[in-house]
Amino acid sequence: MATWYAVVDANGNLISTGTTVADAATLSAQGYSAITLTADPAGQVWNATTRTFSAPPTPPNPTKITVLAFIKRFVPTEYAAIAASTDPQVMMFMLELQHAPSGIIDLTDTDVTNGLAYLVSVNLLTQARATAIGTP
Secondary structure: OOOEEEEOOOOOOEEEOOOOOOOOHHHHHOOEEEEEEEOOOOOOOOEEOEEEEEEEEEEEOOOOEHHHHOOEEEEEHHHHHHHHHHOOHHHHHHHHHHOOOEEEEOOOOOOHHHHHHHHHHHHOHHHHHHHHOOOO
């Protein structure tokens, strides 16, 4: 197994990585130094302050999703019951989804959170399912 190195400047900025490195005198003449790594850093993020690699941060869950992605969060029996409802508020919620600007909804929008809460109040969803459906 090859040893991996990171070449950094005096401020800890990453210059390069690899399994071969120039000798210390050559690096020093350029203002660089080599750090021995524990493994191949591919896919990791360099931190100049700590002079280490780590896993990239996990992207946050999006609060804005397509209407189709939102609808797919419902199981078929839930969606069928909601679509068959004659309750005016349920019908309005469904209509709003159909006319979402650019086909995108924001899970944190009060119309969405209130709509899900209403579906719970009329027993079309359980609170646990509404929470799962509405969680980014």
